[in-house]
Amino acid sequence: MNNYVSSKNEQLELIGQERLLKQPAKRVNIVSLRLIKEDSFLYHERNVKSPKDAYRLLKRFLIDVDREYFLVVCLDTKNQPTAINVCHIGSLNASIVHPREVLKPAILSNSASIIVAHNHPSNDPTPSREDIEVTNRLVEAGKIIGIGVLDHLVICSDSFVSLKEKGYV
16 A cells, blocks of 8 residues: 555545445435525515504405415514515315425525415405414424514405414414
8 A cells, every 4th residue: 555545445444444335326416596586566564563564465465366375474684574485375275384385485585584374265264273283383393493483364355364463373
């Protein structure tokens, strides 16, 4: 063995890892992820101070759809919206929502907190048991990663319910 240069085989033998010579290598992909702005609009109130502000911001996305849409509003440290993302489109009466899908846009947009909302096409804003359970899971997941869940709104064409005001957040 040369004092300055050794082969990969010799190095593995020295540390007792000869078995690695027989294993095929695993290819690892190098990836990047970029956010792409799809559209924008002016939000004159600048920041979201109340459930009513959140309702005014989001109702345009949720009142004329025929199935459940689940949205996340990403907020900066001043509660100014930085992004709105459709996390899930459900059926007429259900939307399967996973915390991973809700919190992903918040992480990618470096959000301090989020407000989530969905509609009830039946036009009854009463939160279901599933709505409350999803809210609890989102609050817990948000705590773990340091993104606050400020509220969960159930929005209908002329009314809304804030789960924060009902004591669930």
